[in-house]
Structures are given as C-alpha cells and as structure tokens.
Amino acid sequence: GAVVSQHPSWVICKSGTSVKIECRSLDFQATTMFWYRQFPKQSLMLMATSNEGSKATYEQGVEKDKFLINHASLTLSTLTVTSAHPEDSSFYICSARDGPPILLAGGNQPQHFGDGTRLSIL
Amino acid sequence: RKEVEQDPGPFNVPEGATVAFNCTYSNSASQSFFWYRQDCRKEPKLLMSVYSSGNEDGRFTAQLNRASQYISLLIRDSKLSDSATYLCVVSGGSNYKLTFGKGTLLTVNP
Numbered sequence: 001g002a003v004v005s006q007h008p009s010w011v012i013c014k015s016g017t018s019v020k021i022e023c024r025s026l027d028f029q030a031t032t033m034f035w036y037r038q039f040p041k042q043s044l045m046l047m048a049t050s051n052e053g054s055k056a057t058y059e060q061g062v063e064k065d066k067f068l069i070n071h072a073s074l075t076l077s078t079l080t081v082t083s084a085h086p087e088d089s090s091f092y093i094c095s096a097r098d099g100p101p102i103l104l105a106g107g108n109q110p111q112h113f114g115d116g117t118r119l120s121i122l
Numbered sequence: 123r124k125e126v127e128q129d130p131g132p133f134n135v136p137e138g139a140t141v142a143f144n145c146t147y148s149n150s151a152s153q154s155f156f157w158y159r160q161d162c163r164k165e166p167k168l169l170m171s172v173y174s175s176g177n178e179d180g181r182f183t184a185q186l187n188r189a190s191q192y193i194s195l196l197i198r199d200s201k202l203s204d205s206a207t208y209l210c211v212v213s214g215g216s217n218y219k220l221t222f223g224k225g226t227l228l229t230v231n232p
Contacts, residue, residue, distance in 0.1 A: 006165075034219065043126075043209070043222040044166065093165050095220075111220060113165040 003027055004096050006114025013084065014122055020080045021117045023094030029074035030096035034111065035067075038091040050077040084121045092117045124223075125149060128210050131226035139200050143226050145193040145210030154213035155186055157195045159206040160225065166209055169195075200230045 003026040011019055023033055031052045036044040048069055049057040056069035068080040077096075081088055095111040128145045135141050143157075155172040170177065172184040172193055183196040193210055210223035 036222075043224040044220075046219055046221070049219060091163075111168075113167070116165045118163070 004030075004094065004112045004114040006094055006117055008117060009115055010118045010120075012120045012122065015085050016083055017121075018080055018082045019084055019119060020078055021092055021094070021119075023077045023079070023096070023114050025075045025096045025112075028096075030077075031074060033071060033077040033094055033096045035069065035077075035079050036093045036095065038093065038116075044093065047079075052077075081119065084119070086121045089119055089121045092119055125221045126210055126212050126223040128208075128223035129226045130224075131228070133226065133228045134231060135200055135228070136231050137200060137202060139230075140196065140198050141200055141228060142197075143195040143208050143210070143228075145195075145223055147191050147193070147210075147212045147221075149212070149214060149221075150188075150191060152191075152212045152214040155193050156211040156213070156220075157182075157184055157193075158209040158211055158222075160209055161206050166211075166222075169208070197228075200228075202230050202232060204228060205230045 005024045005026050007022045033050040035047045037047050038044045046059050047062045047067060050069045050071040052071045052074050058064045066082055071077040093116040094114045097111050126147050129143055133141055157169040158166040159169050160166045170179050170182060170184055172186045174186050176185045181198045185194045197204055205228055207225040207227045209225045212221050
C-alpha cells in the first residue's frame with residue numbers, strides 16, 4: 001500500500017535552532033501534502049497544506065515565516081521550524097493523498113500519514 | 123462548538139466486549155468521513171472510511187447519519203490489540219482537508 005516516510009523521527013535541539021523535517025511519498029506521487037501538529041492528549045491540528053510547485057496554504061494562527069514549507073517535487077515536502085523555541089516542542093506529522101486529483105475523484109481518498117517527528121526544544 | 127466532537131472516554135472494556143464510539147460534526151457541508159486509530163506516540167492509521175449506507179469490515183461497523191451529523195463506530199468481540207485511541211475524522215472544503223476529533227482512548231483488558 002501507499003507509504004509515506006518522514007524523517008527524522010526524533011529531534012532534540014537547543015532553543016534558537018532551525019529544524020527541517022522531510023516528508024516523502026515512496027510509491028506514489030503526491031501533489032498535495034499536509035502538515036499537522038499534535039500536542040499531548042490533543043487532536044491533530046492541520047498547520048498547512050503543501051502544494052507541489054506553489055506556495056503552501058497556512059491555517060489561521062500558524063505563522064508562515066516560522067514554519068517554512070517547500071514542496072519542490074511530487075514526492076517530497078519539507079517543513080522547517082525556524083528559530084525553534086520550547087513552545088514549538090510537539091509531534092509533527094505529515095500526510096499525503098494517494099489517487100487522482102481531487103477535482104476528478106472527489107475527496108474520499110484517505111490520507112496516508114508519515115511516522116511523525118517528535119520535536120523537543122530545550 | 124468544536125468541529126468534530128467525540129466521546130471523551132477513556133473506555134475500559136474486557137476482551138470480547140462490544141464497544142461503541144460516537145462522534146458529531148458541525149459542518150453540514152462535510153463530504154467524507156473516516157475512523158482512524160492511533161497507537162501511543164505513533165501516527166494515525168486509517169481504520170475505515172464511513173459511508174451513508176453504513177459499512178462493515180470484520181468486527182468493525184461504521185454508520186453515518188448526515189441529517190444528524192453523527193458518525194459511529196462499533197467494535198464487536200474486542201481484542202487486546204484493539205487498544206488504541208480512535209479518531210473521528212471529517213473531510214471537506216475546497217482542499218478536502220481533514221479535521222480530527224480529539225480521540226477516544228480504548229483499553230481492552232484480559
């Protein structure tokens with residue numbers, strides 16, 4: 001089945017460091033990838049929608065200058081947390097849709113999630 | 123009102139029990155519905171999509187009532203391996219983004 005690989009799985013770094021997280025679709029092309037964040041005992045919250053070849057769409061309240069998204073190819077999206085601080089510590093998860101474009105097939109294709117990245121800022 | 127609300131849980135049940143999860147959503151324009159399960163400190167994994175006609179996959183049965191904006195998941199003959207957090211997920215809008223409920227933790231005891 002469709003596989004999404006996320007790297008790294010765990011990051012611990014000092015406050016002020018910038019951290020890059022990669023999300024790859026391994027056996028399918030993903031024109032759209034999604035980035036989520038999950039704090040302990042909370043639901044996954046969508047941060048942004050990453051579109052191949054164009055700018056990402058950010059959800060309300062998410063700082064686009066702090067969370068830089070690049071989706072340069074159909075199989076890779078990256079999220080960079082710039083100048084990370086302890087409050088950015090969280091579980092970051094990417095996902096990708098597998099299947100025909102939304103306009104052709106509707107939205108009932110499930111999304112496939114990466115393994116997640118646990119980010120701890122000291 | 124939250125976009126997707128679930129039973130707060132947690133649920134503790136013995137092996138073999140039948141357990142039901144309930145979920146409501148606020149956006150009547152929502153178009154797709156799913157149940158995911160998430161194990162502790164892991165990514166969510168799709169359990170099943172939910173259709174208006176209701177659908178069943180082995181021990182799992184999902185129901186959708188669009189008029190009431192209500193989704194349910196029934197697990198029969200629960201196993202120890204069913205222990206996880208069950209996430210109600212709704213999709214819609216121009217980009218079909220997913221909106222997650224907070225999840226309901228299930229623990230199946232021997």
